[in-house]
Amino acid sequence: MAKNDSFGSVPEVDLAGYSIDASVIPSVPASLAEKYNLMPLFKAGKNLTVAMSDPKNVLALDELRTASGMEISVVKSNEKQIKEAISEYYGISAVIEDVVKNYKPIGEAKKVKVIGEEAAPIVKLVNVLITQALRERASDIHIEPEHNDVRVRFRVDGVLHEESVMPQFMSAPLVSRIKVLAGMDIAENRVPQDGRFEIKESGRSIDFRISTFPSAYGEKVVIRILDKGSMLYGLTDIGFSEENYKKFLGLIHKPHGIILITGPTGSGKTTTLYAALGEINSKELNVTTVEDPIEYELPGITQSQINVKAGLTFASALRSILRQDPDVVLVSEIRDGETAAIAVQAALTGHMVFSTLHTNDSSGAIVRLIDMKVEPFLIASSLEGVMAQRLVRTICKKCKIEAPPPEELKQRFPEIKSLAKGTGCKACKGSGFKGRTGIFELLIIDDQIRQMITRKASSDEIRKYAVEHGMKTLYQDGMEKVKAGATTLDEVLRVTELE
Numbered sequence: 001m002a003k004n005d006s007f008g009s010v011p012e013v014d015l016a017g018y019s020i021d022a023s024v025i026p027s028v029p030a031s032l033a034e035k036y037n038l039m040p041l042f043k044a045g046k047n048l049t050v051a052m053s054d055p056k057n058v059l060a061l062d063e064l065r066t067a068s069g070m071e072i073s074v075v076k077s078n079e080k081q082i083k084e085a086i087s088e089y090y091g092i093s094a095v096i097e098d099v100v101k102n103y104k105p106i107g108e109a110k111k112v113k114v115i116g117e118e119a120a121p122i123v124k125l126v127n128v129l130i131t132q133a134l135r136e137r138a139s140d141i142h143i144e145p146e147h148n149d150v151r152v153r154f155r156v157d158g159v160l161h162e163e164s165v166m167p168q169f170m171s172a173p174l175v176s177r178i179k180v181l182a183g184m185d186i187a188e189n190r191v192p193q194d195g196r197f198e199i200k201e202s203g204r205s206i207d208f209r210i211s212t213f214p215s216a217y218g219e220k221v222v223i224r225i226l227d228k229g230s231m232l233y234g235l236t237d238i239g240f241s242e243e244n245y246k247k248f249l250g251l252i253h254k255p256h257g258i259i260l261i262t263g264p265t266g267s268g269k270t271t272t273l274y275a276a277l278g279e280i281n282s283k284e285l286n287v288t289t290v291e292d293p294i295e296y297e298l299p300g301i302t303q304s305q306i307n308v309k310a311g312l313t314f315a316s317a318l319r320s321i322l323r324q325d326p327d328v329v330l331v332s333e334i335r336d337g338e339t340a341a342i343a344v345q346a347a348l349t350g351h352m353v354f355s356t357l358h359t360n361d362s363s364g365a366i367v368r369l370i371d372m373k374v375e376p377f378l379i380a381s382s383l384e385g386v387m388a389q390r391l392v393r394t395i396c397k398k399c400k401i402e403a404p405p406p407e408e409l410k411q412r413f414p415e416i417k418s419l420a421k422g423t424g425c426k427a428c429k430g431s432g433f434k435g436r437t438g439i440f441e442l443l444i445i446d447d448q449i450r451q452m453i454t455r456k457a458s459s460d461e462i463r464k465y466a467v468e469h470g471m472k473t474l475y476q477d478g479m480e481k482v483k484a485g486a487t488t489l490d491e492v493l494r495v496t497e498l499e
Helices: 022-027 030-036 058-068 079-089 091-102 117-135 168-182 242-252 269-280 314-324 337-348 364-371 376-382 407-412 447-454 459-468 474-483 489-495
Strands: 038-044 047-052 071-076 138-145 149-156 159-167 193-201 204-215 218-227 257-262 287-291 302-305 328-331 352-357 383-395 400-403 419-422 433-444
Touching: 022 038, 030 038, 030 058, 030 079, 030 091, 038 058, 038 079, 047 058, 047 079, 058 071, 079 091, 091 117, 091 159, 091 168, 117 138, 117 149, 117 168, 117 218, 138 168, 149 168, 159 168, 168 193, 168 204, 168 218, 242 269, 242 383, 242 433, 257 269, 257 337, 257 364, 269 287, 269 328, 269 352, 269 383, 287 314, 302 314, 314 328, 314 337, 328 337, 337 352, 337 376, 352 364, 364 376, 364 383, 364 459, 376 383, 376 447, 383 419, 383 474, 383 489, 433 459, 433 474, 433 489, 447 459, 474 489
Parallel strands: 047 071, 257 352, 257 383, 287 302, 287 328, 328 352
Antiparallel strands: 038 047, 138 149, 138 218, 149 159, 193 204, 204 218, 383 433, 400 419
């Protein structure tokens, strides 16, 4: 029996602020935790302490002792809190355990019919995957079939981490269920497909963009999560230094020209563009966007989404928008020379154009436009500024500590007396990081740079001039955030090149 089974004296524990020892979770099977609504908390030697909503359940205690191989001490806790703890700590693994036990693999002739009673565990698994991803603030879900199993990874704060591993036989029905939700062809697994679906969660509209790709062991699925109802950021929220904020504010309030945001996928370019539009939007301006996809809904702004199959490309949409008397136009990405040429002409005819390019730094955007066959003198006449950016993870405030910097860093930055880091806690799931902020490199196009563009100066030449005249590079801006204790040196080095 449990050591403290004198039921009148069972202590109560509030799990809301309780730090559960994650290392004890494997001691109790998920099925047992769910069956009896109990949660392992910690162990001392051969004794395991668990929270139960019904500590008088002798059968549960006996099963628990047999399954764990330990003596059991019991505390009482709120039923709802225990369910939430089970969901948080067991999460997907509990459902996988249930699926493995109850799912009957569908025969080859019935694979396209992933419906009905046999599919119920898979339906539950997909629902839990989505719920867990939303709880962890994931931006993407990766489902990757391998030789013996299927790996599920979440991208949180820009970094992928393994969420669970499940048996290989679950790959096909899992992918089929997702395809059903996204309106895709479940009978076709030889070519890539794209689809989407939307759910309502606590009054928010959440969009899921699905991409499948055939691999050696089945179809890989990536689910992009777009929370359209999430809070939009303002320019003061995205991580600008005071100097860059003032410079960028001056840029976006110009009456005409092109402003470009550059960086790799997932570097926060769209967030910055939306913040800029939110800053300048007013009843006196006609602001129109053409996007792929529309990631957030902006009140007071006309937003459109490209549809290549229907013939609505960035270039054709931009042409039409210019006949709509716009003051400000946002093109979510300049992908080709035709779009670039129209954007330049729009800027030269009195419009303000915001867009993005995929280049590593700010000066590289100029060379990229020239590669797209835009005449250098047109670039020089229309371009007002280019901002490169990256996202770095911010240190978790709950477990943040100060530590002395390494000797090498002391020599390079003698003003740094200490460095901040996260030790890892429940709030950040042991990573030491929670949330992200931007680091920026803002290139203002002045008369000298316009002359350099016209004579086709190299990217390095333009960059060198800009740094000599006050431009902070991505690395330098990142180091300012390291000094301020917002992020770590390793994070900055992860997304920038050491200078």
